[in-house]
Amino acid sequence: MTFENTLAFAQQLDREDTLADYREQFLHPIINDQQVLYFTGNSLGLQPKAARDYLDIELNDWAKWGVEGHFYGTNPWVSYHELLTPASAQLVGANDSEVVCMNSLTTNLHLLFVSFYRPTKQKYKIISEAKMFPSDRYLLETQVRHHGFDPDDAIIEIAPREGQHLIDEQDILDAIAEHQDELALVFFGGVNYFTGQLFDMKKLTQAAHDVGALAGFDLAHAVGNVPLHLHDWQVDFAAWCTYKYLNGSAGNVGGIFVHDKHGQDTSIPRFGGWWGHNKERRFLMENTFEPMSGAEGWQLSNVPIMGMAVLKSSLDIFAQAGIENLRAKSLKLTAFLEFVFNDVVAKFEHIKLQIITPIEPMQRGCQLSVKLIGTDKSFFQALTNAGVIADFREPDVVRLAPVPLYNSFEDVYQFGCRLNTLLREYQHER
Template sequence: MTDQPSPLANFENSLAFAKTLDKHDPLADMRNQFHIPQHQGKDEIYFCGNSLGLQPKRTAEYLNYELSQWQKLGVKGHFSGDFPWMPYHEFLTEGFSELVGAVPSEVVAMNSLTANLHFMMVSFYRPDQKRNKILIEDHAFPSDHYAVESQIKFHGFDPKESMLLVKPRNGEHVLRTEDIIATIEAHADELALILLPGVQYYTGQVLDMAAITAAGHKAGCKVGFDLAHACGNVPMQLHQWGVDFACWCTYKYLNSGAGSVAGCFVHERHHTDKTIPRFAGWWGHNKETRFKMDNQFDPIESVEAWQLSNPPILSLAAIRASLDTIKSAGGIDALHQKSLRLTGYLRYLLNDQLKDDVDILTPEEPGAHGCQLSLAVNTHGLDGKMVFNRIEEAGVTGDWRYPNVIRVAPVPLYNRYEDCYRFVQILKQSLQQEGDASEQ
């Protein structure tokens, strides 16, 4: 074992090696910028950033500042202080644009994720008798499935006919890009919209958003992405790829707290098209004339035109704290480089210790995964949920998805290589315990 392992160094299955990786990790100090949950007086192994990220220590400072402004200034806080509330969402623009690869006018913080998906479909799902199908994945996150199904019904079509599902091949777990594109081409004359995830929530697969967007536009339809599991996890170039719209939440890899305000992207080519239908509100009106109150809607020539109301400032303050924390780490590219190595080490340990007991559903190619690994317990006779319960009792927080998948996500902002090593030891013990129990 060398003192300073290079990014291409061979991994070793030992606690000493994991600690050496942590010692020479340039982002190791970022962990100290987060509150780590405790288990029996020690730091928990928190592998659930794919569901809810941990709280940055600066979050309380940012929120307390806004509470103080409200306390001292009342309504004048809209226009006073270092971060006045009237333009507060603009303080998040730079951070959002860097995370998703957008120009500043294309990103905004507003609403919640599924609400934003609905608002985007109001504008970009315009079905007719010929083109009325929406392409989604067969195992879509339920909220996305419900949103698409309800939009189809709203327009008077039958989801059984107008919802087009793409699924993995028999015996496989993840989607093949060539199959997605083949489906698009086969239904080119019928497709009105493609709505797929950037990262598939169940398997952790990163989809080829550039290729899907190109294929969708060639077929003559609009293309949008749900980036709930992608934003803050993997680098993206939405503007360059020509994506029509995208939406994301901010409480997973963006660590801004449960139920926090979501983000939205609309490509700049749509900003000046006033023929695009939208559900309008006064926060989307031209800022220069918003307070004339003449009831003549004049949309802002940016994604801000899709805003409805002024957003909750305390939630935006938490997002700003998270974006500043990410910036202090060097941004998404620096985080992704560590993520590939961190998750790569976890995969190595799992394959070395538990290859016969656990199937890793998440693709191995660097461009096809982010932080998350989805683990299926495949040992005959074992109850995967019981295994999950055992690792929780031992101080691991991950999450469980039916029928038999444990999702774990070592997040580069606050997780360590040591976490990966200790997790695999706990999982191994839990599998052995469950195996012993099943034999009795």
């Protein structure tokens, strides 16, 4: 498609968009009496309008039933998490038995590492990406130390080549082959939080399995963003948060995937809790842990109902819209943002803003990371003051996420207008 950086063209794309009506199912922030352009769904998704209604159901049942709401509420709390499973499984390409919503992201990853990072003196190394999200790096560091290994030896970080911003996947494959005799685990973010690079999880999983290692992924920036097929890709385990693209509310419950080849094996070591115990015998208060089969066997405590109710309001929207449909719009919307951005920036030769996210659409989700060259964080603040809500990552990157559920093509055009005004002011000042 040949794009045009005009309001008429953007509005025409919106008229042709079969998903356009979903935008009206979300609340769009008004800050300082100004309707902002919201491009940070990769950090915190917008609130579904239905969230309050879903939450009110549970608040009313709490008022009506008290503790009996666990069994007699509109959505009995004792099994509430099961309501989230079908939509979650669909989003990650899994069987229902392979998915459960519980805890929070890094907590879940630590629990999964108990089962899937079981190093020996011979096979103890982990291959991951450099510039991973800090919480993941802390996870790896503390896990290998817990097992008595030196992080500088046990963690192999694959970085971009000199002068590049993205990781060459061949370098990952080469590292897997080089360290195959010592390799226990390949662990990557499905989409790198900093650059927005989407990794080929199927290829990395196969490469890990070929040398007798396991493969796991942090899907915080992938779930609800790109189609996933974790079961078919034979991924061993994965975890994600729900407050970014899944619009689950700040700090809400996370989710896990455990492939059935592992989940159906209840002998796999894990940390136990009563919500992961045989649910038919859960309330008998027995002393010996008998894990449920499937991902549910990794649960610990009873679930946070109010947070899950908010999450359900969004997952129901995803189930209606369909991740494949959202991906089709995302590819066009992100490409339009890239076009508008480049069209505007090309007019200002003394200010260099560089997109470091992959140019190839299939190697990214709905995120463009922009490196600030010749300016500093004050530019990001000026962007915020102009009513563009993005986010900043040290030392010099602004991340923009045009989310297909609630961003429009006109949003992108208006962003270009505000960017043009800012760059004109910066050029004049300099």
